[in-house]
Amino acid sequence: xxxxxxxxxxxxxxxxxxxxxxxxxxxxxxxxxxxxxxxxxxxxxxxxxxxxxxxxxxxxxxxxxxxxxxxxxxxxxxxxxxxxxxxxxxxxxxxxxxxxxxxxxxxxxxxxxxxxxxxxxxxxxxxxxx
Amino acid sequence: xxxxxxxxxxxxxxxxxxxxxxxxxxxxxxxxxxxxxxxxxxxxxxxxxxxxxxxxxxxxxxxxxxxxxxxxxxxxxxxxxxxxxxxxxxxxxxxxxxxxxx
Numbered sequence: 001x002x003x004x005x006x007x008x009x010x011x012x013x014x015x016x017x018x019x020x021x022x023x024x025x026x027x028x029x030x031x032x033x034x035x036x037x038x039x040x041x042x043x044x045x046x047x048x049x050x051x052x053x054x055x056x057x058x059x060x061x062x063x064x065x066x067x068x069x070x071x072x073x074x075x076x077x078x079x080x081x082x083x084x085x086x087x088x089x090x091x092x093x094x095x096x097x098x099x100x101x102x103x104x105x106x107x108x109x110x111x112x113x114x115x116x117x118x119x120x121x122x123x124x125x126x127x128x129x130x
Numbered sequence: 131x132x133x134x135x136x137x138x139x140x141x142x143x144x145x146x147x148x149x150x151x152x153x154x155x156x157x158x159x160x161x162x163x164x165x166x167x168x169x170x171x172x173x174x175x176x177x178x179x180x181x182x183x184x185x186x187x188x189x190x191x192x193x194x195x196x197x198x199x200x201x202x203x204x205x206x207x208x209x210x211x212x213x214x215x216x217x218x219x220x221x222x223x224x225x226x227x228x229x230x231x232x
Contacts, residue, residue, distance in 0.1 A: 028219035082213045087193050089178035097199045100173040102166040121199040124143045127191040
């Protein structure tokens with residue numbers, strides 16, 4: 001088993017990157033750097049590929065296949081699925097935010113202008129799932 | 131920590147979804163927090179934040195965006211998402227609000 005330590009390291013690195021990312025999803029510095037798991041997958045693939053080249057045996061092939069598949073899936077998710085296209089927003093720092101009136105959870109109408117001179121407002125737009 | 135004034139800060143979360151980040155921000159700012167529904171995304175569209183067919187089932191959704199608006203109704207801080215994985219750090223938003231003064 002000892003001679004397969006690079007393959008083991010590769011698998012631990014790749015799976016550890018997933019576990020770490022999921023475990024610390026609520027930590028902004030982890031969540032906002034998804035490229036970290038791609039770096040880990042790339043390193044894992046490289047380590048396993050070198051191991052295959054030095055000793056073409058099945059544990060090394062399993063490690064390279066696993067890490068390469070994770071790298072491909074992770075890259076596809078990060079660079080394709082998770083992308084949000086640029087939108088022609090009317091918002092500009094230093095310019096007024098357009099007023100709106102929308103119902104709250106109880107159905108009461110809330111307008112942005114109603115907070116004028118009363119309170120700063122943080123608007124949070126997010127993807128709803130319905 | 132500076133005081134945020136008598137009225138504090140109002141967070142308006144637009145689009146129906148429970149959202150831990152916004153609640154974390156509300157806690158950090160000791161802010162009031164309200165969910166607003168934009169059922170046909172009319173306001174989202176008017177703001178230029180519509181991500182057409184961006185939802186899990188191909189629905190239209192909002193481009194995740196956080197906007198700090200001061201008491202005069204002027205945009206003072208803005209973060210538009212380029213990736214659904216990335217969200218503003220509540221600490222950054224809190225700092226932007228504190229820099230408004232009262």
